Amino acid sequence: MNHVLEIAGLTKTFGGLTATDNVSLTVNAGEIHALIGPNGAGKSTLINQICGELMPNAGHIHLAGRDITRLPPAERVALGLGRTFQITSLLDDMTVRENLALAVQAREGGNFRIFDRAANRAEVWDEVAEILAASALGPRAGVTVADLAHGEKKQLELLMALSQRPRLLLLDEPMAGLGHLESQQMIDALLAARGDCAMLLVEHDMDAVFALADRVTVLVYGRVIAAGNADEIRANPAVRDAYLGEEDT
Amino acid sequence: MLSVQNLQAGYGASQVLFDISLDIKDGEVVTLMGRNGMGKTTTVRTIMGLLPPKGGAVQYDGRAIGGLAPEKVARLGFGLVPEGRQVFPTLTVRENLVATAANRLAAKSPWTLARIYELFPRLGERGGQMAATLSGGEQQMLAVGRALMTNPRLLILDEATEGLAPVIRSEIWQVVEKLKAEGQSILLIDKTFSVLKRLADRHFILEKGKTVWTGTSAELTRDQARVQAWVGI
Amino acid sequence: EATKIGVITTLSGPAGYLGEQIRDGLTLGLQATGAEFELVVEDDARDPNTGVQVADRMLNEEGIKLLTGIVFSNVSGAVVPETLDAGAIYVSPNAAPSGLAGAKCHPNYFVVSWQNDSLHEASGAAAKKLGYTTAVALAPNYQAGKDAIAGFSREFGGTVTEIYTGVEQSDFAGEMAQIRNAAPQVVFQFHPGGQGIAFLKQYQQAGLLGSVPMVLSEPSYDGVILKAVGPAAVGLTGTTHWNDDFDNAASKAMVAEWAAAFPTTPLTTYAQQAYDTGLLIGGALNKVGGEDIEALQAALKAADFASTRGSFAFGANQHPVQDWYLTSIEADEAGNPKIVTKEKILEAVGDVYAADCKM
Amino acid sequence: MKREYLILATVFLLLALVPFLAAATGQTSWTRLVGQALIYGMAAASLNFILGYGGMISFGHAAFFGIGGYVVGIMYHHFDAGTSFLGVIPGTDQMLITLPAAVLVAGLAAALVGAMSLRTGGVQFIMITLAFAQMFFFLFISLKTYGGEDGIMVRRTNALPGLDMRNRDTLYWVVLCFAAAYYLFLRRLVQSSFGQIIAGIRQNERRMASMGISTFRYKLYAFILSGMGAGLAGALMVNFLRFASPDMMHWTRSGEFMIMVILGGVGTLAGPFIGAGVLFTVETTLARYTEHWMLPVGILLLVVVLTSKGGLMALIRKLTGGQK
């Protein structure tokens, strides 16, 4: 039972379309598990089921041994689930610092207090300062999120997710839209975080996947067609055929 | 066909483009390269009339088109595949393709629904589905198809392969190659340096809102070291 | 020196025409007495807050001691106490909420119009007099509507099928079907303003006008309603405390003055009530010759004026004691409806609340 | 920071002086006008908390305003008649009892409405809150005991120990104190931990949920707090006007609150008060000069929306150079 995440027989249909078809996989503690597959294979759908935005038609999800299949999203978070979004999703009118503070505050609790001053919660702001100091975003702390560059937003998303101190982090295409430099920074950030939590990584950037993943699961048309370590997957003809093609990067 | 001189633009008070110059000839494939946030998308938006230029000139066949309304620019023969796809979520795939379809420049073999479905079979399978429920990659194909259906003289692809599976990515590159072979002019923005170098005739590199380097693919190879610093490899 | 009179009335919204009638009737009435006056007219937008705000300014800033004009009882419920507390006088040309008619009556509060209940009792009496024994009674589902049906039933005595309509309803097709189904000898309905217009039009369009007679109380068939409804009103029976064919000098004078001043606007009972209010106030001002509130109060109480309705007196609660008449709506030469007075059906009636008033 | 306190204190002082200024200039009705604007400002500010800070556009806010008012009206009615509500709760005219009761009852009503409405969002939320408000409206219109559509007269303002509440200036100052206290409360509220969470939910509910915030509970709590504020304002209004009627909860009243918020500036603390004040002053002033005052008011509102983004507060900020 050292699986952080265990998914068994997860099935989700939209009308006649089966987006995830009897998917089973596990993520071990401290592991980065990559989920790859062609567009429309059902990766985001799977992530959304794990975090509770979609309800599966069948199957089970266990987080650290607890059945969370029917729990509302907020309770899953309390049990240690964090995520980033495929399309960045932040609080656009607030600054980087405020975004982080809210994330920390959400974790710390005491959120029904109406007579305190959020600005005076030292435990929150100290932690935010710490996080920022350790991150490349430090100098941008006072910038409003709407004015951030794309890569910076992605970085911030990651920081916010990590500040929840999750056991398992769901990452939906963290490299999307990033240039080489930014991708490399993101990879470094993820590698640095890998000690703290397990990750389920959805990504199309194969360089990143192969640099990061301990194990890879390949999803095609909602089904798992292969699973294994990076080399096995790279060598798998079915995967090459359905997904990798003749890489010419 | 298109020439941009010393273009300046920005969002509200903040200026993003300071000095952009580029030009595209008929049948040419050119690229715009640069790290994140250097102003590639902003350049495209300004050319398309989605942002008002603050200075400089945009000329199309010798005619100044800077500051024209976007629909007028588009009608001149610009087909945009925008960053972030921006398909119409409440329309079906088919409707997305036909709603704005046109053949204003009377292309001899215009794009049709059938030809698009042939190019992207996945879209054919999803023809009746709302675009909002497509996967990211499917939406990207739709955005390309939608732009092609306006039969543009200049096709602008802003990060058209973002978020696509490697197979699809190569498919798109094949499509671009095919289009190029047919004589389609294309303005390409992408991250995949090696492909761009192979596909395109000429390149423009942006750094902080300025064009800092211009040249052919051959020159690019020669200047690789400097260029890679700008592009961030 | 001219006495300032504050007129707070509803001039905006669908009911705006009522305020207009009151303002114009009041002006003519006051002019007829030759008193020196100056009207300060302001819209209450049918909102108690606005009404009180206006009253406050009139009473405390402009030093006005005499207010009138309110159309709706929810506005007067807020404005009247305010006025009385300021030691001023309020004379109502229309609204007469029961809350102010009984135990809470006040020496400085006068009503020239009528109290709701008596109005509909007259219709009940008329229906009875015409020999009907079964009726369908319709009114909106709020207090005044319920009072209307209760008042009607009290004097009618026969079997009454009650139908309540929605407060903002304007399509009565369903009710028409119910009436046809119930097949009563007579229909009584109380729907003032726009609702009344819609009801009468639809009554005719449903083919009921020729087959089932209808009795109405005066707010449901005023001149403006009849004008908007057109020939569809011909053949109805109404009850009223005044009509433009009354054979007394005051009424005749008023009709003539109105026709001269507003040739295209019908003269309604709202304007007539306001005209009477004008006569009453003007007469009292002439008698007192100034703004002495106590003297003015006494002069008003005496009700010493020639009312357009013939006989007029105040009861114990300073609400009118008056006669009620049966009218029928007939076609004039052009086929348009006109109201013709038939007979007196109730004589010198006051209201039930007067008994509770200890002044 | 210091400057803000200075401005607040100045404004409070100026407002406190209104009765004297009014008396000195002979414009005594200004006391009532300002008092009314303060009360409406409170109601609008309470709406603004969910609307501007929480992103919940409620079109039924007048219901809570009316319910708060009716609590005062009904308690006075029973006090006056010597009867008791439902045969158990005796009436009273003590403000120290009626106001908390009004706040409580309005809060309960808001809990009920919120629990059902908050399952929807966007336009549907606007309409469903309206629907509940309409139901309350029709309910109160048919309550014969409490005057039906004619409303309840409250012959005497509620008593407050040690004060002569029949003195209109005293009443005004009491209202001013409540308004000031409420302003400070709201100011605290939006800066509190809870206020931050609410602001986060407005900007991105999905993100907040992904951080473990069960947004429904927070929104409901905000909705209840806001309903209580409206109830307080309603209770004060009935004391001020000495009258409660179903008009208080007509849908146009909800609209009016919304107009005040938008006019003043959505998501600002002072905006709703400024909006209420300006709307009242303009309406009252114009109504003195023309029966057709609605036309210029309409044109004025239109000009304000078309020319300023963010209402009067944005305009003020622009004029004073960014500061509040």
Next chain:
Amino acid sequence: MILLIEQLLNGLQYGVTLFLLAAGLTLIFGIMGVINLAHGALYMVGAFAGAWVSIQTGSFWAGLLAGLVASAIAGVLVELGVMRRLYARDHLDQVLATFALILIFNQSTVLIFGRQPLFTSLPEMFSGSVEIVPGLPYPSYRLFVIAVGLAVAFGLYLLINKTRIGMLVRAGASNRQMVRALGVNIGGLYTAVFGLGALLAGLAGVMASPIMSVQVGMGDEIILATFVVVVIGGVGSVKGAFVAGIVLGMCDTMLRAFLPGLLQQVMPGSEAQALGVGISSMGIYLMMAIILLVRPRGLFAAQG
């Protein structure tokens, strides 16, 4: 039985009137993303223009034409002068602006036509009644209203779902700039759609004028029910507006007609009456609340 048929027809007729108004509103409100509180004012403009012209000319049909033209012109002017600047703005700004428009329209009507309601009569052709089943004469004008409503419904269905104009309007609702960047002049399109919505409101106004009271503020009363229809149907869905309009019209009429009778079985007459009507008045709101609790986005919510 006859009573039931008659009430069903009444419900249908009320339903299509609601639909005429709601169709225009849902087009503007749902598809163009604009909250137009002044839609009721356009209904009033149609009714007043129609009534006035038919009084002057004595012809209902001339009035109908005038009402349509006037409301469409008013709609186009509003779009060009006001709404155009508000598309990119917050919903709340739209609320304030269109509220201001209501004040302006109402008071202008008072200035032009005075405060008194206008009189209109039925067109000669439809002044009689038709015996649908033996013993049930039904006003032919109401049948005419039903027919017009159904025809409009069908026409709109085709326009929205089968034409490119419909697609473009829907596309523009979600991403105006992108539609423009693909070469479509969306400004003109929106003006036309707004005009069409106004025209439909005007049509409803003219159709209602011989039955109801043509008076200032008549639009403010009906606008709430219209919004309810739009929301129940699902914002932006003309089909939804149609279904919701009919359902609501039917329910409203049936509740009013039969609920008091049913209640009378269990309680005394007049109380049953009052309670029955009380419930029916709240009926449409109650229904909306229930429907939204089950389907939070309405019956035929657009995707996305």
